[in-house]
Amino acid sequence: MSKEEILKNLRDADPERFPKPDLTALKAKSRRYDGLVGQFRKAVEASGGKTAIISLEQDPSIVAREMFPGENSLVIADGRFGVAENGCVYLEEPEAFPRKEYFLAEALVIVVGIGDIVANMHDAYDRLGEKPSRYGIFISGPSKTADIEQALVFGAHGAREVAVLIRQ
Template sequence: MTLNPREQILDAVRHHLPTEKVDYPAVPVFQKTISAMLPAFEARLKEAGATVHKPADLAAAQALLAQEHADAKVICSATPDLQGNRDIHKVVNPHELADVDVGVIRAGFGVAENGMVWLTQEDLVVNALGFLSQHLVILLKPTELVADMYDAYMRVHLEDTAYGCFMMGPSATADIGAVLVHGAQGARSLSVYLV
């Protein structure tokens, strides 16, 4: 009886497993190097090419959005906190987002170590909003920060969402002449509104 490829691969793996088994290592809790999370988060975000704003409240954030992106024709918001002019909940096909100038999303939390924000399929409503939009505005409560990647992975629940992304600033590439360029394929700019 011939085995199917799955069985054959698993058999081959079992047959070739190194005889000496290695135990899963003890992973210690490393001392935190970041004492003040918010300043660290802001500094890392800027290094990653993002901008940071601290509007006083949501109304101020709405005004800031209008001011920052005065030329934008299509603004699509995935969060009820800010209003755009394209209703994401009516989007059937991601292609409908191809003309979005500014996408607005509320992130679950940020990571002080590197300036990442955590966006899930639920935050994005339509995943493509995070990637087809020319510019992104990310809302984040300044209290929703974790220190580092160890803590970050304690907080994500991958079993609860089909898609989650740690985003660290705008799209970037250095593939031509090792020169850093923003806006390779994804967003050209990323602004975080701490509100």
């Protein structure tokens, strides 16, 4: 079996065994932000997305339609939490539609709670823990490419526009 052969070769390689680094100190001193929501909005917008703060009473689908008037291919999704440092929102397998809709939509609108914004990716993965989910994705802004002469273009294959609605 190849598995046994690979494992044997790896054991025979007998590398020096390096210890697992403790990340506690790094995580403790990692960059924090005074205004998490403000930094999160700034990061989403830097990645090419839009943001808005909505109240608990507001219907996200009405806000979404106002943001993208006339857009027929619009998908509204629930985000679990946002990341202030880079403008990512974490989503899991959607319940109401197949996951491909995240990417086939021309405009993707993600709703996230105002209390569900973490500072950086360390906090993000701490929040997820080590228990596997079936599927999980961080999305930051619209699909993009710079493969033709380094010119930035939105809408390579996935959503051309992304908005994050931050719900109070």
